[in-house]
Amino acid sequence: MRPMAQMAMVMNLDKCIGCHTCTVTCKQVWTNRPGTEYVYFNNVETKPGLGYPKRYEDQEQWHGGWTLDAKGRLQLKAGGRLKKLLSIFYNPDLPSIDDYGDPWTYNYGDVLNAPLGTHNPSAHSISALTGLDMDMSWGANWEDDLAGAPERAHQDPNLAGLQEQVRMEFEQAFMFYLPRICEHCLNPSCVASCPSGAMYKREEDGIVLVDQDRCRGWRFCVSGCPYKKVYFNHRTGKAEKCTMCYPRIEAGQPTICSETCVGRLRYLGLMLYDADKVLEAAATPDEQDLYEAQMSVFLDPDDPEVAREAERSGIPHDWISAARRSPVYQLVARHRVALPLHPEYRTLPMVWYIPPLSPVSDIVHAEGYDDAHPEQVFATIDSLRIPLEYLANLFTAGRVDTVRDVLRKLAAVRAVQRAGQLGLTTKDALPASVGATTTELDDLYRLLAIAKYDDRYVIPKAHAEDAGRLMAQHEQLFCSLDTEGGPGMGGGGPVGVEQFHAGVRPGGSHTFHDSDGREHFNLLGWDGSGSAPKLFPEAGTS
């Protein structure tokens, strides 16, 4: 046994309202720069739909992730090492910018500067890549709320193999939102595809990163990731990806996308896993067994033997106790209501999803039933073949039973709570019929419905004694985020881990020099207390 710790996420899809706040805040923090206009480390897709980039889930087309060779050994789907080195001048599997969507902006300047008397000056869309006029025809969020679904949604790769043609008429449509970030996989094919070795998985918390100084722009990671969550910055010529907001995670704070999630549906916590079992699990012959295989890799932090081994492999004590309280462990392993996205890619992804019951219960309500009658809900779950098979194609490589069990459990949680609140009784056998105890259903209700901040995020800080070393990694010769075009772009300089708390800056509030030559007070990050020097121009200057 070789325990390792992984920072992991669970998203409760029932609660996602598709507001894209996560996308926007992530964009503002990480990819609001030239070269990354088209990049969304977090994006929210409407399902069914093609996704972003187009049809990324079809690995017969894009060759992302792993596959098994004739002898059952794990192999990159895009081909071996030699093939990569020979095709390095042209990567045959790279999506084009049109698959992501040519990023556009508007010629606002023309509108603002239109001479007096111009009738209704209007803004044209222009390409952010070239500055030329363009007609937009695709983008990360083109299919929001099933827009265009009647023409396009049947090309969704997850609908392949469903026998009945899915009806996209308004009354019969089912839909839900799927927020996606990098999965920070246990067996990351992006890392394996990078010929330079610039990508790596952090030993301490499993976060997968790109070393910007070592990346040489060979762009195989972009095509190697089956989730297409590595992006090519066309200005810097380097690959970039979701960082799991590691500077915040190290400080014990949730990621930006989680912190700002309006539905409060994201959970962050540690998973302990046995690194020795990873490759074996990823090479499981039947794809439909991959979910169970990945479950077998996880370690129970309450097991004293696991705790002993974990400590021996250098996992700090407070991390092990954080793993015990981890909401991710609860949802994934104890309650078994969270499922991995596309386990068949064999990367062992670590952002898991609680499948949505809503498409089902909407129909239940439409039929005049209510949640208090689980038998009717169960019957409806079973009769809704298409949503079930669709969800199974997303989360269990097509195994319907697993998804059905999860949905039944979620329905049972609702039934018990509703009965409790209305003073009704439920059948005693109900919890057992979904494989749970009454206490477990109650815990699940607390975790899913009450969902307190401290229950959603259990994030142990990076160790203070490591802080100096951490800073060395972040800063190197200078802060690597501060380079031209980098996200830091010459901010207040490196901040130590122990000082990193929003709004609290050591040494008082913070000012900067703007292009007008004047010193300004930086309102960003001001906690409202203390003085605010230079907030207003001094008398006599203008």
Add this chain to the structure above:
Amino acid sequence: MSATWAYFWWVILPYIAMAVFIIGHIWRWRYDQYGWTSYSTELQEHKRLKWGAPLFHYGTFAAIGGHVIGILIPKQWVEAIGINEHAYHLFSAVAGLIAAALVIIGVTILAARRLFVPRVRATTSPVDWVALILLGIMVGLGIATTAINAPLGFDYRETISVWFRGLFAGDANIALAQQSPVIFQVHAIAAWLLFLIWPFTRLVHAWSYPLWYLWRPYVVYRAKKAGPPAESGTGGRKWRKIGVRY
């Protein structure tokens, strides 16, 4: 050409170019690894790149190989293994023309897309233009040299090559260099200019061919540790197989 100028073109320029080439690379490696990349434009345009990039690169490697054989390896050594003047000339003319054809097709495709595809054009920085234009000139001259020399049969191995190797021995024979046809001379000078700017352009990507990918473990782990880890292949071993401890 006056003696001073000859001295400049055939001794001073080469030494300056070599010095800048070496020191420039050390400087760039130490201060600008963030800019050390191939600046791929495949995201923006791939239909033409599919043909242009492989043709250009494989053609270039063939051409570079030819230069190594023709310039670095002394004629006597080649003859010692039984390849006489005639056989060598035949081989170099045929292989050279094939390489030239590959490069010329590749370069035409690449140049066309860089000039006429707006998305690619927009990514091109001024230093890119300098490098690409100089490279274009050099390739053009090189192809002209090959084409002109194929029937002519001028033996550069007894002139240019001897002068070139002399540079490294500290006694360059200017007279030998000046004996060659003008097109050879201009091609050589363009080459020195290219070496002069090489470290400051995207051409540095050529040194990062990731050969060690062939034997490193697939998944790379890194622990938080002081300082940037050495690039594998240049320094300490930073890779570790899954399942193997330290």
